[in-house]
Amino acid sequence: MDLKPNPTAAVLANPVTISKSRLVVPSGLLPCSPPTLVFSPNLLTVPRKKAGILDVRASSWLDATKSSSPRHKITMNYNHERVSADTDVAYHTWMEKYPSALTYFDQITNFAEGKRIALFLDYDGTLSPIVDNPDLAFMSIDMRAAVAKVAKDFPTAIISGRSRDKVYEFVGLTDLYYAGSHGMDIMVPVRQSSDDSPNCIRSTDKQGKEGNLFQPASEFLPTIEEVFNSLVKSTKEIKGAKVENNKFCVSVHYRNVDEKNWKTVKQCVHDVIRNYPRLRLSRGRKVLEVRPDIEWDKGKAVTFLLESLENGSGLSDHDDVLAIYVGDDRTDEDAFKVLRDGNCGKGILVSSVPKESNASFSLRDPLEVMEFLKSLVTWKKKTSSLNTASKVEKENTLIQT
Numbered sequence: 001m002d003l004k005p006n007p008t009a010a011v012l013a014n015p016v017t018i019s020k021s022r023l024v025v026p027s028g029l030l031p032c033s034p035p036t037l038v039f040s041p042n043l044l045t046v047p048r049k050k051a052g053i054l055d056v057r058a059s060s061w062l063d064a065t066k067s068s069s070p071r072h073k074i075t076m077n078y079n080h081e082r083v084s085a086d087t088d089v090a091y092h093t094w095m096e097k098y099p100s101a102l103t104y105f106d107q108i109t110n111f112a113e114g115k116r117i118a119l120f121l122d123y124d125g126t127l128s129p130i131v132d133n134p135d136l137a138f139m140s141i142d143m144r145a146a147v148a149k150v151a152k153d154f155p156t157a158i159i160s161g162r163s164r165d166k167v168y169e170f171v172g173l174t175d176l177y178y179a180g181s182h183g184m185d186i187m188v189p190v191r192q193s194s195d196d197s198p199n200c201i202r203s204t205d206k207q208g209k210e211g212n213l214f215q216p217a218s219e220f221l222p223t224i225e226e227v228f229n230s231l232v233k234s235t236k237e238i239k240g241a242k243v244e245n246n247k248f249c250v251s252v253h254y255r256n257v258d259e260k261n262w263k264t265v266k267q268c269v270h271d272v273i274r275n276y277p278r279l280r281l282s283r284g285r286k287v288l289e290v291r292p293d294i295e296w297d298k299g300k301a302v303t304f305l306l307e308s309l310e311n312g313s314g315l316s317d318h319d320d321v322l323a324i325y326v327g328d329d330r331t332d333e334d335a336f337k338v339l340r341d342g343n344c345g346k347g348i349l350v351s352s353v354p355k356e357s358n359a360s361f362s363l364r365d366p367l368e369v370m371e372f373l374k375s376l377v378t379w380k381k382k383t384s385s386l387n388t389a390s391k392v393e394k395e396n397t398l399i400q401t
């Protein structure tokens with residue numbers, strides 16, 4: 001596997017033969033009752049064409065922003081400074097509802113009994129720590145090695161808000177699927193159901209590998225470019241503001257903006273997008289995301305990928321697959337919800353503070369994510385050798401009889 005960062009979109013799969021049936025996890029196997037859906041929708045409805053009106057309910061927006069991106073930075077955790085949450089009663093109470101995926105690892109693998117695991121990973125805040133400069137959100141060498149190993153054992157996809165090229169540049173591994181722009185830019189292998197999907201075109205990646213490129217928001221490309229340029233212009237006087245072009249969406253970062261100017265950032269974004277009724281706004285961790293107002297999100301991307309994985313034979317029609325999605329952000333909630341509502345997998349929320357979520361389990365930070373990935377590899381090795389041993393034993397018994 002190529003470990004070098006490479007800006008080419010990659011398409012690879014782990015060829016495994018699968019049987020035909022539905023992808024369902026019996027609810028009776030749940031370790032605890034699924035969390036009640038109290039998560040509030042992540043979308044801010046942007047008032048269309050109300051020029052001059054500042055629709056920023058300052059206190060609620062600021063409060064939500066602070067809780068979505070706590071001051072206990074994951075960077076601190078990642079750099080081995082355990083934050084006070086260890087002793088935080090609220091966190092431990094919260095963990096009763098969202099148990100640690102490490103502590104409950106055996107239960108998770110029990111769900112996977114007789115099934116194969118398909119793994120979905122968010123990037124920022126999940127594989128890499130949250131840092132002030134989005135251009136420097138690198139994953140560690142150890143994390144890259146862990147992702148590389150897990151991707152050899154399980155079909156694995158990265159689903160990010162970043163552009164597909166950018167996230168591939170950061171991850172730099174070829175044995176994975178990549179979905180950028182919150183799932184609005186996906187490359188999958190040819191010969192599958194997606195061949196017939198509208199918005200799916202045959203394409204060749206930078207390694208010369210042929211794939212199907214699924215871009216449900218392709219018509220928005222010129223608009224997004226235009227909005228990106230306008231936002232760069234309108235926020236240029238706000239110290240610390242940063243606008244990032246993620247191909248089918250635009251991120252406006254205010255992490256490095258003085259808190260008293262956060263409202264100004266939001267106002268700039270509203271002023272620009274009110275002229276674009278087909279765009280909408282969502283929130284992430286100290287970031288406002290402008291995106292096409294289409295029915296597509298990370299949840300839909302997971303469904304699409306499940307149908308497209310395994311060299312095109314598809315996983316979603318099979319009850320021998322357990323999907324595991326690991327993510328830290330509001331946009332990941334759409335994916336957690338799809339897995340929970342469809343009983344087809346488990347969501348794992350990465351958070352060092354209590355948060356309502358559609359996930360079933362939690363991990364505290366990227367370090368714990370890495371441990372979880374390593375545990376999956378170890379478990380796979382163990383179960384494979386056990387399977388081989390029992391096969392040999394059966395064959396020996398047959399020979400003797």
Ligand SMILES: O=P(O)(O)OC[C@H]1O[C@H](O[C@H]2O[C@H](CO)[C@@H](O)[C@H](O)[C@H]2O)[C@H](O)[C@@H](O)[C@@H]1O
Pocket residue numbers: 122123124125129130131132133134135137159160161162244246251253255284285286287289329331
């Ligand atoms: O879906 P993701 O892979 O989690 O991407 C979501 C956004 O992540 C990035 O922003 C976040 O991480 C930055 C680096 O740690 C941080 O500086 C920023 O405050 C966070 O919001 C990325 O820059 C965005 O474009 C993604 O949409």
